[in-house]
Amino acid sequence: MDIAQLADKVIAGDRRALSRAITLVESARADHRAQARVLLERLRGADKQAVRIGLSGTPGVGKSTFIESFGMMLTEQGLRVAVLAVDPSSARSGGSILGDKTRMERLSRNPNAFIRPSPSQSQLGGVARRTREAVAICEAAGFDAVLIETVGVGQSETVVAEMSDLFILLLAPAGGDELQGVKRGIMEMADIILVNKADGDLKPVAMRTCADYAGALRLLRKRPQDPEGFPKAMTVSAVEENGLDTAWEEMTTLVDWRRKQGFFDGRRAEQARYWFEEEVKSALLAKLQHGDARAALDALGEKVAAGERTPSAAAEDALLVLDRL
Numbered sequence: 001m002d003i004a005q006l007a008d009k010v011i012a013g014d015r016r017a018l019s020r021a022i023t024l025v026e027s028a029r030a031d032h033r034a035q036a037r038v039l040l041e042r043l044r045g046a047d048k049q050a051v052r053i054g055l056s057g058t059p060g061v062g063k064s065t066f067i068e069s070f071g072m073m074l075t076e077q078g079l080r081v082a083v084l085a086v087d088p089s090s091a092r093s094g095g096s097i098l099g100d101k102t103r104m105e106r107l108s109r110n111p112n113a114f115i116r117p118s119p120s121q122s123q124l125g126g127v128a129r130r131t132r133e134a135v136a137i138c139e140a141a142g143f144d145a146v147l148i149e150t151v152g153v154g155q156s157e158t159v160v161a162e163m164s165d166l167f168i169l170l171l172a173p174a175g176g177d178e179l180q181g182v183k184r185g186i187m188e189m190a191d192i193i194l195v196n197k198a199d200g201d202l203k204p205v206a207m208r209t210c211a212d213y214a215g216a217l218r219l220l221r222k223r224p225q226d227p228e229g230f231p232k233a234m235t236v237s238a239v240e241e242n243g244l245d246t247a248w249e250e251m252t253t254l255v256d257w258r259r260k261q262g263f264f265d266g267r268r269a270e271q272a273r274y275w276f277e278e279e280v281k282s283a284l285l286a287k288l289q290h291g292d293a294r295a296a297l298d299a300l301g302e303k304v305a306a307g308e309r310t311p312s313a314a315a316e317d318a319l320l321v322l323d324r325l
């Protein structure tokens with residue numbers, strides 16, 4: 001495969017090249033990894049910048065429906081939209097977005113949209129790297145917005161927030177005064193909370209839920225990367241396509257402000273540093289599983305198990321041994 005040619009085609013907006021490039025970064029084969037690195041290095045030069053939008057929410061809140069309506073609206077404004085997913089559960093289901101394509105019927109047929117299901121990988125770390133690299137490819141291909149969807153389970157929100165410029169939390173209307181068990185850490189990551197399904201009978205409940213979250217957001221510590229009024233909560237209806245244009249206006253307002261203040265590039269620089277360290281950590285962990293390192297750990301582990309060494313003394317020994325390898 002000619003990687004230079006593939007890179008040129010991606011930059012030129014060739015859809016088949018785009019798919020092939022993403023398939024390449026999804027591959028775990030060593031030769032593919034080497035090619036993927038060359039490709040990403042070449043694409044780094046492309047000076048196009050997309051707005052990377054992370055979107056999280058529990059199953060059933062309407063993520064797929066929202067992406068369909070919101071994505072269609074963006075394409076109607078002349079923008080090109082890519083949709084990616086981080087779904088750690090997709091190892092079992094084989095890529096949840098695929099089944100969701102039925103909910104994204106219009107968008108998946110739209111020439112200005114590109115939808116890619118989550119790679120089937122059991123390890124969140126692996127999915128994260130592949131998705132992050134797919135984001136970079138979509139950006140080089142000139143998409144204006146890249147939506148990264150994730151189901152709200154465990155660590156996946158953090159992973160998505162670390163590859164997004166904006167993090168959007170989608171919520172459903174809820175009765176009662178409990179804040180739907182949204183963890184504080186997730187609330188603190190959100191730039192905009194969208195309470196979906198603000199239509200029909202659910203509208204008053206959605207408005208009350210929105211007010212509750214607006215109040216909760218005001219109680220959080222002020223973040224330097226936010227102008228006055230952010231983070232904010234709003235209501236939308238993905239089905240009736242209400243509030244989507246306002247949501248997009250707020251997103252652009254926030255992004256423009258952050259660009260002017262230097263927070264946009266600053267955050268991307270921090271994220272690049274974060275992913276660099278994550279890659280080093282996972283490579284080191286992988287090294288521990290093989291060869292001399294594995295043998296040394298097994299030998300010391302035996303001693304710990306037999307009560308001949310304490311775990312911490314053996315760990316110190318292990319580090320000395322590993323240093324010499």
Ligand SMILES: Nc1nc2c(ncn2[C@@H]2O[C@H](COP(=O)(O)OP(=O)(O)O)[C@@H](O)[C@H]2O)c(=O)[nH]1
Nearest residue numbers: 058059060061062063064065196197237238239
């Ligand atoms: N009333 C109403 N229902 C919605 C809205 N958005 C999604 N739904 C419904 O909620 C259900 C789950 O939607 P889906 O997009 O699959 O949610 P996901 O699991 O978060 O991707 C479906 O039955 C949708 O029709 C909305 O804006 N209003």
Ligand SMILES: [Mg+2]
Nearest residue numbers: 063064065100
């Ligand atoms: Mg869905």
